[in-house]
Amino acid sequence: MSVKLGMLALLAEEPMYGAQLRSEFEGRTGGTWPLNVGQVYTTLARLERDGMVVQDAEPDEEGRIRYQLTDLGRTEVMAWWETPVRREETPRDELVIKLALAVTTPGVDVRAVVQTQRTATIRHLRDLTRVKTQASDRHTSEGEQRDLAWLLVVENLIFAAESEVRWLDHVESSLARAAAMPRRAAVTDGASPRMSTNQSGTNQPRNQSGTTQATTDSSSTDLQGAKK
Amino acid sequence: MTESILRLVDVTRTHGTGETAVHALRGVSLEVRPGELVAVMGPSGSGKSTLLNVAGGLDKVTSGEVLIEGEPLSTMSALQLAALRRRRVGFVFQDFNLIPSLTAGENVALPLELDGLSPRKARHFASDALDLVGLRELIDRFPDKMSGGQQQRVAIARALVGDRRLVMADEPTGALDSHTGEGVLRVLRERCDSGAAGLLVTHEARHAAWADRVVFLRDGVVVDTTGSPDEIHDLLAGAGH
Structure with missing residues (x-):
């Protein structure tokens, strides 16, 4: 369950290739949950079948397919953040x-x-x-x-x-x-x-090169907003 | 619906004024009904102890209202508040606060005697209260001859002696080992199951778990609550349960 939702959460940031999803997933969870490539593509196929992701373009010259989130997928991710495990x-x-x-x-x-x-x-x-x-x-x-x-x-x-x-x-x-x-x-x-x-x-948001933006201040009002 | 024993309505408590003002509580509302034990959790400085102090009439609110059994504390004089604490509200503190030169029975009887009850009658009530916490046989023992767990049970008996139905506990298991601490919470739980209302301040999830509801405080604001338990659902099947 969490592999699927974790992948959706990553795709909510930006469209990604399967291999990229795998390395991001493993990197960000400290390697505690290694994924094999097959698992990633099986999961992507299921997500596509369920209407949560779509291929965002034709395969590139190496045959790689990039996936992006649909509105349904985005809703699913939002629900995950908002719902307790x-x-x-x-x-x-x-x-x-x-x-x-x-x-x-x-x-x-x-x-x-x-x-x-x-x-x-x-x-x-x-x-x-x-x-x-x-x-x-x-x-x-x-x-x-x-x-x-x-x-x-x-x-x-x-x-x-x-x-x-x-x-x-x-x-x-x-x-x-x-x-x-x-x-x-x-x-x-x-x-x-x-x-x-x-x-x-x-x-903070991330720019396209993947580096952290040096925002001057983003002390938004949700400091007090622990309870939505 | 049963009337609340304790009710806080939009309570604020501010220490100081101007730029140096500290807003210990900011619009806290809370109810505790008979039979309910409510725990308050939160990090240091979140306002837990202030909440307990204003709820028990030890400290005044800046705005809002505290009602005990329907009566607003803001309309009470200092003498009336003192009488309220002698007769209707009991406190249990981390370090027990028993008077070492008095026996268990005398400690428990003290608030009643201060309230003008004869020593004989007060002892009678004290004996009943000690019985409720399983310590009737230690009525003539001095605190230094008792274990920490026993001393804290005496403190709970003192908090509930007579017909007081509201007990406030501030980290009541602080100095006790986990097993003894659990015994103290069990007594508190049983008193609430028998119709008392309890407000428990703790930073330990394990202790808060004895409450019906847990209220989370941060920066003087209630940020979340667990709500009351439903019937215990089938958490764990098997083993004949």
């Missing part, structure tokens, strides 16, 4: 991918993404705590090993959720620290473009 259903790596891309994608309010996730994860943690309280009461009364094992599974999930919230706190404080640092001049390493984060927690 459902912890009950998906592998937790999706959140890591999502944050890594949010931090490096122009126009995404990272703080809002973080808060949306924090709320959802604490809600999940609360539900788990309630389940645990009920189960441990039962365990005390019945003393069954099976209940204890189940309780340990619940506690594992509680620890995982708690850890996730701590990491989200860390992400937020890192963004705040980065925003407080003196603004650096344009990044000139075009081979490895990285976005910097402005004071609003929203990313």
Whole structure:
């Protein structure tokens, strides 16, 4: 799921070739999620079938096809940023991918993404705590090993959720620290473009050569806009 | 709908004036109903403790209103506010704040005695309150002969002694190990399940998870809330559950 959405998020920036998508995806997620070429093209074919991407021109002289996002695809990406990752259903790596891309994608309010996730994860943690309280009461009364094992599974999930919230706190404080640092001049390493984060927690746009624009100030109003 | 025990309406609290003014709370609205435990989370300086202080009448709002059981605090005199804190609002602090020269029972009975109740009656209520937190047998023990967890349970008993139904807790598990801290939260949870209303300030997600609702505060503004839980859905199947 996150591979598909991650690729859509990348295409929301600019049209890309399959190989380019692959290297961007791997580069921006710190290599934690390697993709094979086949997976990229299979995913692109499915996205094209579902009307989320289209080929933006004829194949070039090397036979490479560049893909661009449709309005439907763009809507899908927007919905992804706005919707919390459902912890009950998906592998937790999706959140890591999502944050890594949010931090490096122009126009995404990272703080809002973080808060949306924090709320959802604490809600999940609360539900788990309630389940645990009920189960441990039962365990005390019945003393069954099976209940204890189940309780340990619940506690594992509680620890995982708690850890996730701590990491989200860390992400937020890192963004705040980065925003407080003196603004650096344009990044000139075009081979490895990285976005910097402005004071609003929203990313700066990138120019066509892939380098970060040295904007003078983009302290937009969404500093307070963690909750949309 | 059940009437709120605690209600904050568009509360602001500003310290100082002009350019140096600090806006600790900016338009916070919040309700806590009987049976509800609400947690407030947020980074340092987000206004958590200020929120607790204005909600409990320890600090005055700059604008807006705090109502406890329907009564606006802004109309109360200092004496009335003191009486409110003796009779209707209980506080639990991180460092327990028990008086070392008084027994557990005397600590719990103190707010009632200060309010003019006879020592015999106050002890009777204190005994009931200690029973609720599972410590009736320690009624004559001094705090220094009790564990941290026991001391904090005494503090919760003191916060809820008599017919007080609103308890405010500021990082109540701060100095306790995680297992003992959980015991304290369990007692707080049980008191709320029995009809009290609780407001818990914490920076720990694990502790906030004991609440029905979690309110997120940042720069004095409520930025998000978890909402109340639905019926526990089938989070985990199997193991006979």
